[in-house]
Amino acid sequence: MHETSTETATAPREFSMFTFDPGVGIWGLLVFFAMLMVLKKFAWKPIINSIDERDHKIKDALSAAERVRQESMQHAEEQKQVLANAQEQAAKILGDSRRQAEVIREQLVEAAQSEKAKILHSATDEITTMKHQLESELRVFTAELAVGTAEKILRDQLDPEKAKSLANRMVKDFKP
Numbered sequence: 001m002h003e004t005s006t007e008t009a010t011a012p013r014e015f016s017m018f019t020f021d022p023g024v025g026i027w028g029l030l031v032f033f034a035m036l037m038v039l040k041k042f043a044w045k046p047i048i049n050s051i052d053e054r055d056h057k058i059k060d061a062l063s064a065a066e067r068v069r070q071e072s073m074q075h076a077e078e079q080k081q082v083l084a085n086a087q088e089q090a091a092k093i094l095g096d097s098r099r100q101a102e103v104i105r106e107q108l109v110e111a112a113q114s115e116k117a118k119i120l121h122s123a124t125d126e127i128t129t130m131k132h133q134l135e136s137e138l139r140v141f142t143a144e145l146a147v148g149t150a151e152k153i154l155r156d157q158l159d160p161e162k163a164k165s166l167a168n169r170m171v172k173d174f175k176p
Contacts, residue, residue, distance in 0.1 A: 139174075146170045 146167050 142174050143171070146174075 149167075149170070
């Protein structure tokens with residue numbers, strides 16, 4: 001029987017997850033705490049610093065994006081205002097141009113009317129002058145015709161009284 005007890009002492013043990021070995025447990029806890037201390041000293045701070053730095057960068061990027069959004073909205077408003085002012089000025093310039101064109105048109109119409117009146121007056125004066133000239137020339141021609149006729153009649157009839165009377169009648173009857 002003695003043999004069986006030594007056999008069990010030297011025989012390998014069977015491993016089970018649910019059995020607790022105090023030597024392995026203590027060593028496991030010591031290794032765990034040692035790793036925890038090493039991680040805390042060498043890895044935890046850099047990891048936390050890296051996370052904090054990334055968090056800070058993200059916050060900066062978000063605030064920069066918000067600032068850019070605000071600026072772009074402000075620029076858009078400014079552009080709308082500039083566009084509205086430009087449209088207002090264009091409308092004003094167009095209105096002024098139309099008013100000036102109307103004034104110029106009225107001035108041209110007045111100048112044309114004035115020129116027309118001058119030309120009409122000049123033509124009327126010229127016609128009147130020509131009429132008087134023609135009347136004068138017609139009187140001279142009529143008188144010469146009457147004298148010529150009278151001369152012919154006098155030569156044919158040799159009666160001076162009749163010739164004179166005829167000439168006077170012709171002059172009286174002629175009314176230009």
